Amino acid sequence: MNRVSVFLMFFVLCSISFYSFGQNLEYKIKTIVIDAGHGGKDPGAVGKQCYEKDIVLSIALKTGKYIKDNFPNIKVVYTRTTDVFIPLQERPEIANKNKADLFLSIHANSLENNTRTYGTETFILGLHKSKDNLAVAMKENSVMLYEDDYTNKYEGFNPKDPASYIIFNLMHSLHIDNSTSMAQHTEHQFKERVGRRSRGVKAAELWVLRKASMPSVLIEVGFISNPTEERFLRSEKGQDYMASGIFRAFRSYKEEIERHSSRTLEAKEKPIILESSTKVYYCVQIKSSSKKISLNDKVFEGLENVVETHVNGVYKYSVGQSSNLKTIIDEKKQIKKIIPDCFIVAYHKGKPISIKEAKKIQKS
Structure with a gap:
């Protein structure tokens, strides 16, 4: 061969x-x-x-x-x-x-x-x-x-x-x-x-x-x-x-x-609209762009329930939204097979925050 x-x-x-x-x-x-x-x-x-x-x-x-x-x-x-x-x-x-x-x-x-x-x-x-x-x-x-x-x-x-x-x-x-x-x-x-x-x-x-x-x-x-x-x-x-x-x-x-x-299916069946949420949510970010990308674009092939957020002029795309960090850590392991450079981010009131800050808010 x-x-x-x-x-x-x-x-x-x-x-x-x-x-x-x-x-x-x-x-x-x-x-x-x-x-x-x-x-x-x-x-x-x-x-x-x-x-x-x-x-x-x-x-x-x-x-x-x-x-x-x-x-x-x-x-x-x-x-x-x-x-x-x-x-x-x-x-x-x-x-x-x-x-x-x-x-x-x-x-x-x-x-x-x-x-x-x-x-x-x-x-x-x-x-x-x-x-x-x-x-x-x-x-x-x-x-x-x-x-x-x-x-x-x-x-x-x-x-x-x-x-x-x-x-x-x-x-x-x-x-x-x-x-x-x-x-x-x-x-x-x-x-x-x-x-x-x-x-x-x-x-x-x-x-x-x-x-x-x-x-x-x-x-x-x-x-x-x-x-x-x-x-x-x-x-x-x-x-x-x-x-x-x-x-x-x-x-x-x-x-x-x-x-x-x-656990993965449950998270994907109930996507969170991050912009309107007052809670802390974690997700796996898979893509960011200065231009809007269609959710049907080939770059998202093999992924479901992709969520788009618009922060400071940048379009960010993520999957697996959940308030449970452990669930997202498990999710990331699977997503890495498709998007090797994906990473975990946290949101609060529609704005990205650090993982440390997210944990602090959840404890309060």
Whole structure:
């Protein structure tokens, strides 16, 4: 794939993401796709007593059952439910075709000639910051080598060549906030509730995440090259614990983004006309101009309920008006995906004031 093609693909995906933000502020998670890594002729990591493909399939199925039992309205889709080989590119495509709201890819780790390293780690799509992260990416991406004509299928990508990983420079920011949130919840549950050693949230150039058009994470449940951890992951109890940890992380993630979505929609459904208000209101300023801009202008594409104010001869445009500063802070995190240089401002009696002054007025 040449650079022009990469750029065009990035532009289209970003456009889809921005459109979704403007059209789908309030949503409930309806579909989750759970991907058990490897399978069939691809064993994945090989331990002394087990294969990665078997451990992660069991954990994936248990995770899905926890979700179905607790959230019967959520559709759970598996990339595989038996010991079969699924090409790498088909896994995220299953999520895309099912319009999934979240994609979880479950794996187990291994280090050659190292039996001491242990612990969990959860990856999001991004640029590797260490050789260890690159090594994980190369290991997981090398699944494509089991496929015929993989060079053409994967657009000339060579999982063993570090130079191939430059294409991820243009892709790592999509869905980054929600993916990071799910990853953080996962590692928190593994550490605090399951009692495992957490190696943290990391970023790597993982093809299976790159092709997913929704928040997605790759979970490494432990190192089967470590005999103690291998025994735990092989056991029914260990697999139950890991699955329940992933489920609880999903539950926390679901509650977080749905709660935020409801707050955001409420703020946008009830815009405040700042000029006529006697209360203190906060908002996210997205644009200012000496000339009036139509609210239907392309510059506001993907945004809803844009409010115009005219202060000292300058037209200012903002979104997300609320008297609750916390709501606006959350709002800004979302708006920054579209307008990176947006910032929070406060108004009182139609005039802009400092955040400090606004807080003082609200306390009085």
